[in-house]
Amino acid sequence: MSFAESAARVAVTVSAISLPRTIRERYREQWLADLRDAAEVGLNRGQIAFAALAFAITTSHPWPERRALATAEVQWRSRLAQGLALGAALLGLSQYASIIPDRDFSANPPDYGSFGPFISLATGTLFAFALVGTVFALLLVIATRGMDLRVRVAVALLALVACAPLGQAAIDSTQYGEFGEYLRPSALVYLFGALVTTAAVGLLWRAYPRRADRARGSWVFPIFSGVIVAVSVGAGAAVAAMVWSHRRPLVWLPDSVDGAARLSNPNYVEWLSLKNQFEAMMNATLAWWAIAGVALGILIAIMPFALRLSTKSTVLTTVGALCIAVIAEAGLLAYLELGEHTVALWAIQLVVIAGRVGLVIVAVMGFAGPWAQRRSNPGASSRARRASRRAALQ
Amino acid sequence: MEQLSRVTGATIAVLAALIEHGEPCWGLAVIKASGRPAGSVYPILERLEKAGWIASNWEEDTSRPGPRRRYYELTDDGATAARAAITSFRQRDAGTVSVVTPRVVMS
Numbered sequence: 001m002s003f004a005e006s007a008a009r010v011a012v013t014v015s016a017i018s019l020p021r022t023i024r025e026r027y028r029e030q031w032l033a034d035l036r037d038a039a040e041v042g043l044n045r046g047q048i049a050f051a052a053l054a055f056a057i058t059t060s061h062p063w064p065e066r067r068a069l070a071t072a073e074v075q076w077r078s079r080l081a082q083g084l085a086l087g088a089a090l091l092g093l094s095q096y097a098s099i100i101p102d103r104d105f106s107a108n109p110p111d112y113g114s115f116g117p118f119i120s121l122a123t124g125t126l127f128a129f130a131l132v133g134t135v136f137a138l139l140l141v142i143a144t145r146g147m148d149l150r151v152r153v154a155v156a157l158l159a160l161v162a163c164a165p166l167g168q169a170a171i172d173s174t175q176y177g178e179f180g181e182y183l184r185p186s187a188l189v190y191l192f193g194a195l196v197t198t199a200a201v202g203l204l205w206r207a208y209p210r211r212a213d214r215a216r217g218s219w220v221f222p223i224f225s226g227v228i229v230a231v232s233v234g235a236g237a238a239v240a241a242m243v244w245s246h247r248r249p250l251v252w253l254p255d256s257v258d259g260a261a262r263l264s265n266p267n268y269v270e271w272l273s274l275k276n277q278f279e280a281m282m283n284a285t286l287a288w289w290a291i292a293g294v295a296l297g298i299l300i301a302i303m304p305f306a307l308r309l310s311t312k313s314t315v316l317t318t319v320g321a322l323c324i325a326v327i328a329e330a331g332l333l334a335y336l337e338l339g340e341h342t343v344a345l346w347a348i349q350l351v352v353i354a355g356r357v358g359l360v361i362v363a364v365m366g367f368a369g370p371w372a373q374r375r376s377n378p379g380a381s382s383r384a385r386r387a388s389r390r391a392a393l394q
Numbered sequence: 395m396e397q398l399s400r401v402t403g404a405t406i407a408v409l410a411a412l413i414e415h416g417e418p419c420w421g422l423a424v425i426k427a428s429g430r431p432a433g434s435v436y437p438i439l440e441r442l443e444k445a446g447w448i449a450s451n452w453e454e455d456t457s458r459p460g461p462r463r464r465y466y467e468l469t470d471d472g473a474t475a476a477r478a479a480i481t482s483f484r485q486r487d488a489g490t491v492s493v494v495t496p497r498v499v500m501s
Contacts, residue, residue, distance in 0.1 A: 026464075033461040034422050041426040048422075051432030058437060 004045060008035055011049035015056035027055070076368070078151060081140035082204060083367030085158035087360040088133040089197050091126055092164040094356045096190040097331030115346035122353045129360060134162040154203040157196050164193040221311060222304040225318040230297025233325045237289030285332070292328075296321055316366045323358035326351050395446035395471045398479070404434045405442075406483045409468075409476040412448065418465035420453075439466055447472035 012035060016028035031052045038045050141155045167189040300321050304314040330351040398405065411427035412419060419427075425435045442448045446469060453463040468476055 029461040030421065030464040033463045036460060037463065038422060041422050043422060043426065043432065047432045051436050054433040055436045055440070059440070 005035070008045040008049040012052045015049075015052035018056045019059060023059075027052070077140045077143060080364075080368040081137040081155050082151060083364035084133040084140070085137035085155040085162070086197075086201070086204075086367070087363035088130045088137065089158040089161035089193070089200070090359040090363060091130040091133075091356055092162040093190055093193050093197065094327050094352070094359060095165040095168070096187070097327045097352050097355075113346065115350070119346060119349045119353065122357075123349075126353070126356055126360075130162050133360075134159045148207045150203040150207040154200040154207070157200040157203075161193040161197050161200070164189050219305070222301045222314055225304075225314055226297040226299075226301025228297075229300045229318060229321050229325065230293045232322055233293030233296060233329070234290055236326065236329045237286055237293070289329070289332075293325070296325060312369075313366070316362050319358060320362040320366075323355040323362065325355075327355035327359075330355070395469070395475065396444075398441070398445055398447070401479055401483060403483075403487075404428070404430045405438050406480055408435055408438045408442070409447075410480055412466060412468050413473065413476055413480070418451065418467040421450075421464050421466060424466060442472070447475060 009032065012031040013028065016024055016031065019027055031048060034048050035045050038048055137155050138159055141152050300318055303309060303317060309317065330348045407428040407430050408424060411424050415423070415427065421436075421439065422432075424439065425432050428435055430438075439448065439450070443450055443466075448466050448468050449472075450464050450466045453465055
């Protein structure tokens with residue numbers, strides 16, 4: 001069997017596996033037969049393989065009947081499990097931004113002054129939430145055994161991501177000091193966690209029916225949300241570089257120093273070189289965050305249209321994006337050492353804590369908020385929509 | 395039998411291929427005859443089957459080893475509806491006539 005034929009068989013088999021159970025075996029056999037006999041009608045095996053992949057991607061996965069029988073209570077538990085698991089996973093991932101100010105698990109904690117007890121309490125509470133939330137989410141998923149397999153797999157994956165800080169600690173305990181801060185091998189734990197979280201969110205997305213019947217809402221609110229996100233990120237970067245930076249005097253002062261004073265300074269050339277270097281760093285930081293802010297803002301503005309999000313979902317998405325932005329910004333502040341230690345250490349931590357708390361609220365409210373409870377059975381609503389479409393066509 | 399929510403040129407080509415063939419037709423033969431890519435025809439066949447326009451069965455030839463071919467044929471109601479749909483489509487868009495003319499390959 002040639003490599004191309006083997007690859008085509010693998011593609012067909014994988015495509016069949018991803019289909020709903022009721023049609024999985026039928027298409028697997030049909031496609032394998034088509035692959036075997038494609039040459040008879042002059043078709044390429046690759047065409048069959050690509051067609052199978054396209055079919056698998058575009059096929060809607062019906063909510064099985066057994067799920068329609070699930071009670072509202074079971075639905076609610078499942079949603080809560082998804083919210084808790086996603087919140088715990090985001091907490092785990094957001095720990096990445098705290099590596100430098102926290103000096104992680106293997107170094108002495110910094111002195112936060114009078115904010116120390118509050119920061120310790122807040123971070124301890126978030127850690128406890130990640131732990132308890134993960135365990136609770138898994139227990140809920142076990143208790144809702146009739147639910148969609150994708151939901152159950154997604155929750156398990158998110159529980160895995162929640163353990164990212166433990167993975168980081170385990171790796172760093174053997175390699176601490178050999179690598180620079182954010183670029184340690186332990187960063188791979190977070191990269192892996194981000195990929196797994198993306199896969200889990202994709203599974204959850206596929207687990208719910210499309211909302212094709214929802215009318216597109218006004219463009220004003222999404223655009224407004226996008227502008228808020230873009231301006232917030234840009235303003236945060238400007239404050240970081242121009243106000244908080246302890247190198248600010250070095251960067252901005254030179255223009256006010258007269259020429260004689262510069263020439264009389266024996267270290268002027270070296271100082272000027274440093275100044276240019278820091279200026280370039282600041283400009284790069286500002287440019288990067290301006291681009292990131294605009295991109296994030298555009299994404300937030302477009303998403304409600306592309307995904308037909310409701311106004312409440314748009315609000316949650318916007319808040320979530322802002323939380324991620326402030327966490328990332330705090331991480332960058334710490335990485336570039338832009339802050340004075342007396343203020344920036346606790347300020348950065350407070351920003352990270354606020355962002356992390358916001359992410360948990362968005363995750364839990366998004367899945368298990370009051371409006372989510374009212375939409376109790378997505379499978380039933382999907383069938384109702386199909387029935388209504390059929391009635392309209394007859 | 396359900397009405398189709400969307401009748402495209404590719405759908406008409408598949409229906410025309412099935413009508414032209416007359417008897418149960420192998421899925422790949424439908425693809426070849428319709429002149430449409432396999433990626434378009436598989437979902438159309440699935441949609442037509444769900445709507446009750448066509449029915450499909452495994453091949454009855456037991457002499458061929460391994461996985462079985464799937465054969466499609468129009469149901470009685472489906473054949474009537476298919477002819478009506480083709481006529482309606484051709485009247486609406488004369489430019490697609492050449493596209494939907496089937497090239498049937500016997501299997």
